[in-house]
Amino acid sequence: MSQLKEISPGKKFWVEFVKGIVVTNPVFVLVLGLCPALAVTSSIDNALGMGAGVIFVLLCSNIIISLIRKITPDMVRIPVFIVVIATFVTILSLVFEAYIPPLYESLGIYLALIVVNCIILGRAEAFAQKNPVLYSIADAFGIGIGFTVSLLLVSLFREILGTGSLSIFGFTLFSIPVLSETPMAFFIMPPGAFLVLGLLLALFRWLGVLKNE
Amino acid sequence: MNNSTSLITIFIGMVLINNMVLTKFLGLCPFFGVSKKLGNAISMGVAVTLVMLLASLATAIIHNYILIPFNVEFMNIIIYILVIASLVQIVEITIRRTNILLYNALGIYLPLITTNCAVLGITLINASAGFSILQSIVSAIGAGVGFTLVLIIMSGIRERLEIAEIPKSMRGLPVAFITAAFLALAFMGFGGLL
């Protein structure tokens, strides 16, 4: 506690926030949440939708878990976390189905699978249950945005190479002349997901952003 | 329409065409974490298949006899995850009490399975496909066999990769991902099977 007091709460908020995006980037550094990073990155729209969903669930569950951290019995800690997370995922999935049905359809079961996304349970266990609400909010935003940025990066490569064009919410940003007529559909199919993520991981390691194993 | 999907079609579809790991990206943590040794891969595969089977049976009954009649299908996520978490506990206790050898082989993997997205994934897939209880069981076995198959193949390749000369930045996970990419590409060849 004494360590935390040396930094002002405001500063600590930003430290936690930035940490989630860069230093502990969930996908590229912690290598967590791989399933959505591969499954929903076939288009930018899906990546944004999934990112927003994860931020919402992470934020809500971090807040609640941090609020009840002092009265949560250690023995049933994990089941309580899972119930809290599952509640927010259900709410998210109902809201998506009612208000943005196309996104709900294209995310499919991966929306519900946010429940078992290791990132969210991981943050509950490693951060929210030990820290006050304000820092838990910063942590949720940092990790959530870090996750979204990673998804966007993967989907950027996949959508451009796989369709030859880039569009956001139905609005085409640009289209590459030859590639869009004969796109490399490989990249939007499952094998392309593995290849792009593998090469990006290697690239980050090569750049020295990541430690070698 | 639902009843006409034959059980064999479901089974082969789940093992080869809609493989859990390679096309649905489910169960990746054990896929990359455990698949370094053949023995571990088999144990993990058996444990996951067992839990998938039990979870699918339980959730199919709940889905068809509780959620649909009461029109509360939107409760499925929370109910399924609670069912899976309790099932894993029960299986762990039962195995520990009855067969210590089996427990030693599978024990350490069981707690990991609760948060294995493949288990929740298969129950959600069964529900969204509107499968009957029998169809759910077959699809769960298929998914488990497919998962085990890919885990075994991968562990074989990775044992070989351990001694291969690979650029430093590619070692470990990146090369595992690229291997998975080619494996997925090979499995796409099964797409025309049915």
Place this chain on the structure above:
Amino acid sequence: MENNKNSKSAGRKILESKIYPLVFLVIIVLISVSLIMVIGNITQAKIAQQRDAEILKQLNIIFPEMTDFKYLDKYYEIYAGNDIAGFAFTLKGKGYGGDINMLAGIDSNYNVKAISILSNTETPGLGTKIAESSFTDQFKGLGQQDVGLTIDGGKIDAITGATISSKAVADALRGQMEEIIELIKNSN
């Protein structure tokens, strides 16, 4: 913290009692279930409304001349002025990613007018091609007996690499057409 030791110890007694963890878990589950029930009931109405709006939009695409329609239990009767322009119905096919939801329109001679894929969860880039016009246009003008893949004796070419998805659409349509045409004939 040290000052209110008495109130603290009463609180601690509750926290340390043996049944407390179970009670706590049950309370959390009850809160979450009631919250989901409330939100579920609110959104359920909206979801049904969305689905109706989507069907109306698709009906207008299949029958541009439509002025009115009537829902008769299992199918829609489409009117252009006072004449019956055709019939439409929703149907489900079993692809291998899950359900393929479709809307099909048939003209008054019981030939396919057009079909549209409302939703599907097929493999991206392969199975999802069933929703493209290059596939769905093949159905236009076919009689019920011709709806089927060429390998099954019909007139629909399957999408390469997505035979299951293609077959699911064709088979579901043929089956449902038969049933609906029967219904229409009986009602006249």
